[in-house]
Amino acid sequence: MVALIHRAEYAQYDFGPEHPFTPARLAMLLDLLGELGADLDPVQAPAATREEILTVHDPAYVEVVEALSRGESRPEAEAFGLGTPDNPIFPGMDLAARWLVGGALHGARLLMSGAEQRVLQLGGGLHHAQRARAAGFCLYNDLAVAIQALVAHGWRVAYLDIDLHHGDGVQSLFYDSDRVLTISLHESGHYLFPGTGHIQELGGGYARGLSLNLPFEPFTGTEDYLEAFDTVVPQALAMFSPHVLVVQAGADAHFADPMGDLALTTQAFEALHRRILDLAHRHAQGRLLATLGGGYDAQVVSRVWTILALTLLDRPLPEALPPAWIERWRPLLGETPPTRLHDPVPAFPPLPGSELRSHHNRDMVSRLLDALARYWL
Amino acid sequence: MLVQEMMRSPVVTLPPDASLQEACALFTGRGFRHLPVMEGGRLVGVLTDRDLRWATSALCPEPRKLEDPVRSAMSQPPITIDPLDPVEDAARIMREHKIGCLPVMDGPELVGILTGMDILDTLIKLTGVSLPSSRLEVALDDRPGELARLTAFLAERHVNIHSILTYPDADRLVRTVLRVGSSQIRPLAEDLRQAGFRILWPRPKPWSR
Numbered sequence: 001m002v003a004l005i006h007r008a009e010y011a012q013y014d015f016g017p018e019h020p021f022t023p024a025r026l027a028m029l030l031d032l033l034g035e036l037g038a039d040l041d042p043v044q045a046p047a048a049t050r051e052e053i054l055t056v057h058d059p060a061y062v063e064v065v066e067a068l069s070r071g072e073s074r075p076e077a078e079a080f081g082l083g084t085p086d087n088p089i090f091p092g093m094d095l096a097a098r099w100l101v102g103g104a105l106h107g108a109r110l111l112m113s114g115a116e117q118r119v120l121q122l123g124g125g126l127h128h129a130q131r132a133r134a135a136g137f138c139l140y141n142d143l144a145v146a147i148q149a150l151v152a153h154g155w156r157v158a159y160l161d162i163d164l165h166h167g168d169g170v171q172s173l174f175y176d177s178d179r180v181l182t183i184s185l186h187e188s189g190h191y192l193f194p195g196t197g198h199i200q201e202l203g204g205g206y207a208r209g210l211s212l213n214l215p216f217e218p219f220t221g222t223e224d225y226l227e228a229f230d231t232v233v234p235q236a237l238a239m240f241s242p243h244v245l246v247v248q249a250g251a252d253a254h255f256a257d258p259m260g261d262l263a264l265t266t267q268a269f270e271a272l273h274r275r276i277l278d279l280a281h282r283h284a285q286g287r288l289l290a291t292l293g294g295g296y297d298a299q300v301v302s303r304v305w306t307i308l309a310l311t312l313l314d315r316p317l318p319e320a321l322p323p324a325w326i327e328r329w330r331p332l333l334g335e336t337p338p339t340r341l342h343d344p345v346p347a348f349p350p351l352p353g354s355e356l357r358s359h360h361n362r363d364m365v366s367r368l369l370d371a372l373a374r375y376w377l
Numbered sequence: 378m379l380v381q382e383m384m385r386s387p388v389v390t391l392p393p394d395a396s397l398q399e400a401c402a403l404f405t406g407r408g409f410r411h412l413p414v415m416e417g418g419r420l421v422g423v424l425t426d427r428d429l430r431w432a433t434s435a436l437c438p439e440p441r442k443l444e445d446p447v448r449s450a451m452s453q454p455p456i457t458i459d460p461l462d463p464v465e466d467a468a469r470i471m472r473e474h475k476i477g478c479l480p481v482m483d484g485p486e487l488v489g490i491l492t493g494m495d496i497l498d499t500l501i502k503l504t505g506v507s508l509p510s511s512r513l514e515v516a517l518d519d520r521p522g523e524l525a526r527l528t529a530f531l532a533e534r535h536v537n538i539h540s541i542l543t544y545p546d547a548d549r550l551v552r553t554v555l556r557v558g559s560s561q562i563r564p565l566a567e568d569l570r571q572a573g574f575r576i577l578w579p580r581p582k583p584w585s586r
Contacts, residue, residue, distance in 0.1 A: 020561065078537070081509075085535055085559045128509060128560075135509040136560045165560065168509060191578065193560035194509030219583065255584060258563055263584075348584035 002313055003110055005103045006030065006042035006122040012096035013123075013139075015088045020259070020296040021137040026123055028302040028329050033309055035322040042122065045106030047098040048145060052105060055152075056144040056173055058132035062094075065139065069094035081134040097139040100124040104142035107289045108149045111244055118280070118288045120312050122305075125248045125293030127167040128194060136165065136193060143291060144173045147246055151179045155243035158284060159183065160233065162272055163250025163293040164260040166197025170248070171211055176204040181212070181240040183233060185225070187253070187260050188215035199368040202375070209375025212236055215364065217357045218261035222268035224361045225253075229275065231365050237283035239376055245284040247276055250293030251304035255348060257297050263351070265343045269304045273311040288312070298332040303341055317341055380467055381460035383499050384481045384489030390415040391424060393448035397433060400424055400447050411478035413487055414451050420480055420487055422451035457482040458491065464499055467491055503542065510539045511562035514578040515569070516550045517543075524553065530572060531557065536565065552577070 011023035064074050068089045077083045100123055107119035128136035150157045161167035161184040174180035189195045203211035214228050255263040280288040295301035326337050390413045404426050414422040424447050432441045432450035441449055458479040481489035517523040537558040546552040566576045
């Protein structure tokens, strides 16, 4: 019924010790889940083939990734977003990324065959990768390859992205497809990378009204976020009635994340994860394919994704973190490591300007719904 | 950016003796709002949808009939621009005269047309996001070398700059908005603060963990 997907090779997706997208994030998570007695035994999926990558990526781009991956130098690399501070080149990166794509694709196949109802890939979520461009730590778009396979199977696919950043790669790859609904909640592109994800980006052609964006003001907290989520997401899924829900479950919208300015707590993430499960049951025949995503604070990501995994596994959440886990990861957790799974309440003092922010966020939601009314009726 | 990079061509024109009804068919059928009027290869006026609506309105003291000629309703003399003039000139002329289009003239020849919409397209191009990038906003002192100091700092870290927009701020500061090709904008802003730059965005977080 529930499958976790992971294999040791995922750790090969590593941009080096100075880079925030470090495989240590996964190692800490797996260790915590194991320590909490979650029966892991994850499914080990094969790497995606070149042909499978080419279902969403440009051949010229893939060819350059392969060449750089072999250690060849290519002057056109930067035009493909490669060799940048976000996407440094490393040997073997083609295969490293194909392992992650293979996991998401295998998850999609488990759903299509009916073998599983819920799949969580412990890794991946490379939503910024575009047809012919690497961006924001993402080389190949694992989510898009999986969605493409689900669409080829004849299914309508709803994609939900709760990462801090706009899911621009997935959105643009399916912008004109009336088989895919994309919904992204993120910090506004006026402020944050990648700069897109405005409410006016509604989809193209017959797919107009099937690309939804909820861009939040910086420092938006749990209440505003969940209110917007509840106002838009359930009715969008009810309208679209998908065969499957695909979720990018990034953890970087947490208030302590060093990349951005949203202010969710672990309690907010638990509420989100429970809503996602409930929405999959209500609107997608229980079928759910989730990946991880962004999330860069060592004290936060294992806790948020443990909440995700245990929620999907229908297991109770423990209150305290295992002392053995804290001890093992103290070098990364710092001098004052967390001792509980959830954040303290309140997690931070009230922020000034919250009324103005709520006002702005509510206006954003009404504008989006006003625009959608034209296409949904 | 020059007018010739923003204008549209070829241009649909009207003879002055065409009827207002024919003009109306072009406005509604092709979605035009401005049509240059040409007589013997010479630009003699511009007919706008507003000219047409006023001339045929019951509120007009001398309402024209549908079969009256375009000559009787057009705006003249036409205000024009050169294809090599820059965008700021085009915007200023249109703003000063409160008009919505400029026929583009190379000597006596009509080579294109520039409308308010083309100016908006240009504004979107100048300020918009064409590649995945982050916003960095810095207040620089208004003296030589400040922008160079900032861009050198970014170059050292191999951060590509996709666009720069500057405008004068109070206290002799220059507000500088950059779109940079990196998602790791907070650490970068922190480094810039350490180096003495006044960073307006991203701001430090209002909480500690």
